[in-house]
Amino acid sequence: MKLMGLSREEVKRAFKNGEFTIAVYGMGKMGLPLAAVFADHGANVIGVDINERVVKMINNGENHVKEEPGLDELVRKNVEAGHLRATTDGVWAAKQADIMVILVPTLTDERGNMKLGPVYDVAEKISQGLEKGDIVITEATMPPGTTESLIPILEKSGLKPGEFGLAHAPERTMTGTAIRDITGQYPKIVGASDEKTLEAVIGIYETINKKGVIPMSSIKAAEAVKVFEGVYRDVNIALANELAMWCEEHGLDALEVFRAANTQPYCHLHMPGAGVGGHCIPIYPWFVINLAKKSNPRLVKTAREINDSMPHHIVELTIKGLNQVGQPVKGSNILILGLTFRGGVREFMKSAAIPVIKELKEWGANIYAYDPLCTPEDAERFGAEWKEDFKDIDVIVITADHKEFKSLNLKEIAEQVRNKIIIDGRNVLEPEKVQKHDFIYLRVGSI
Numbered sequence: 332m333k334l335m336g337l338s339r340e341e342v343k344r345a346f347k348n349g350e351f352t353i354a355v356y357g358m359g360k361m362g363l364p365l366a367a368v369f370a371d372h373g374a375n376v377i378g379v380d381i382n383e384r385v386v387k388m389i390n391n392g393e394n395h396v397k398e399e400p401g402l403d404e405l406v407r408k409n410v411e412a413g414h415l416r417a418t419t420d421g422v423w424a425a426k427q428a429d430i431m432v433i434l435v436p437t438l439t440d441e442r443g444n445m446k447l448g449p450v451y452d453v454a455e456k457i458s459q460g461l462e463k464g465d466i467v468i469t470e471a472t473m474p475p476g477t478t479e480s481l482i483p484i485l486e487k488s489g490l491k492p493g494e495f496g497l498a499h500a501p502e503r504t505m506t507g508t509a510i511r512d513i514t515g516q517y518p519k520i521v522g523a524s525d526e527k528t529l530e531a532v533i534g535i536y537e538t539i540n541k542k543g544v545i546p547m548s549s550i551k552a553a554e555a556v557k558v559f560e561g562v563y564r565d566v567n568i569a570l571a572n573e574l575a576m577w578c579e580e581h582g583l584d585a586l587e588v589f590r591a592a593n594t595q596p597y598c599h600l601h602m603p604g605a606g607v608g609g610h611c612i613p614i615y616p617w618f619v620i621n622l623a624k625k626s627n628p629r630l631v632k633t634a635r636e637i638n639d640s641m642p643h644h645i646v647e648l649t650i651k652g653l654n655q656v657g658q659p660v661k662g663s664n665i666l667i668l669g670l671t672f673r674g675g676v677r678e679f680m681k682s683a684a685i686p687v688i689k690e691l692k693e694w695g696a697n698i699y700a701y702d703p704l705c706t707p708e709d710a711e712r713f714g715a716e717w718k719e720d721f722k723d724i725d726v727i728v729i730t731a732d733h734k735e736f737k738s739l740n741l742k743e744i745a746e747q748v749r750n751k752i753i754i755d756g757r758n759v760l761e762p763e764k765v766q767k768h769d770f771i772y773l774r775v776g777s778i
């Protein structure tokens with residue numbers, strides 16, 4: 332059933348009755364939860380992926396995104412019920428579907444330069460199956476203006492915008508909380524090419540999201556929402572880092588000051604730390620910087636510089652700790668805890684551990700690493716030797732907030748190490764507990 336021209340209430344009824352088909356392109360960490368949620372609300376869903384293993388697993392009712400709580404059951408149940416299936420054939424899926432959602436990787440380098448190959452590849456496939464009344468929705472995060480750059484590709488179908496609909500509805504979530512977020516943690520943001528498309532897309536997302544939909548005046552405005560959310564985080568983390576380093580200079584504990592300041596409702600000082608990693612927060616500011624013509628987003632650029640300098644500050648704290656016990660950096664044994672960019676996710680984009688390892692090696696330190704989500708080969712790839720104990724370690728540097736690190740047995744560690752120094756780049760430990768075992772304990776913004 333084609334949805335353009337239906338009211339949102341008609342769309343919701345059709346959704347629950349399984350009267351239309353949605354193809355979701357990209358069955359990864361974001362796409363599979365979305366497809367499963369769509370299916371769970373009654374739609375016929377086809378998941379499309381170039382990865383044959385992923386497609387096979389889904390068709391067997393198996394979930395391959397293990398980090399996502401609840402997804403095993405959601406996939407199994409909806410595949411068994413015949414609401415969800417998967418294919419590698421993107422053209423076939425487009426021919427079956429009335430709604431096509433693009434949720435493939437939008438790859439960038441560290442400065443936000445896009446490699447939109449997967450998105451354009453999917454748009455080409457969709458154009459070969461696009462019919463009058465179909466709606467194409469991008470959910471993948473993209474620089475403002477990118478969704479509309481797909482129009483010439485989609486027009487290869489012989490249809491013009493207005494005959495097909497185009498919309499952007501950014502994925503406002505992250506790995507590990509996707510199902511919760513998609514179904515109602517935050518409202519869905521939607522921008523569309525025309526009123527009919529907007530109305531239909533509102534109906535789709537109101538069906539699955541308890542928090543409802545915020546309609547935007549354009550596709551580009553919807554794209555900007557997601558990008559600005561990331562920029563806000565980056566700039567505010569940079570502010571926290573800058574103030575925390577100022578506190579260090581003035582003998583103040585930044586977290587004590589921040590906590591007290593944040594009791595005032597207009598103050599939201601963020602958590603300082605070892606830097607900002609991942610595919611989102613450190614990348615989106617570059618979309619703004621790269622697209623600026625006359626405007627000059629100086630604050631955004633400076634924030635990037637500050638956050639990128641934080642791994643160097645972690646090295647400075649490591650040296651400060653070693654100085655306090657009179658141990659030279661050269662030849663000291665340093666254990667990096669956490670190779671991933673954050674806790675609970677095996678992703679390495681702009682992980683703080685990588686520059687910290689590199690710089691400490693340049694100082695002549697022996698670098699060891701451990702991460703509950705990694706392998707010895709990962710450690711080797713980043714220039715460290717895998718180590719699962721604390722024997723003869725001089726400094727422990729925590730660079731990712733894995734839950735396992737919150738419950739480190741400090742008594743046992745204190746017995747194994749050569750020097751008792753912890754640099755907590757993610758504020759995962761409780762200072763009182765660490766100090767009880769006579770560790771030198773330094774954080775960004777500690778006295």
Ligand SMILES: NC(=O)c1ccc[n+]([C@@H]2O[C@H](COP(=O)([O-])OP(=O)(O)OC[C@H]3O[C@@H](n4cnc5c(N)ncnc54)[C@H](O)[C@@H]3O)[C@@H](O)[C@H]2O)c1
Nearest residue numbers: 357358359360361380381382435437449471472504505506
């Ligand atoms: N992971 C997150 O926390 C997160 C949060 C918000 C937004 N996003 C955005 O969501 C989008 C998808 O991210 P993800 O984390 O799900 O990626 P992912 O790498 O986990 O999964 C992407 C999937 O797309 C498939 N794929 C690649 N090229 C394809 C093609 N041409 N046709 C069909 N399938 C193809 C891959 O095989 C993979 O299974 C990105 O734009 C990302 O920026 C991600």
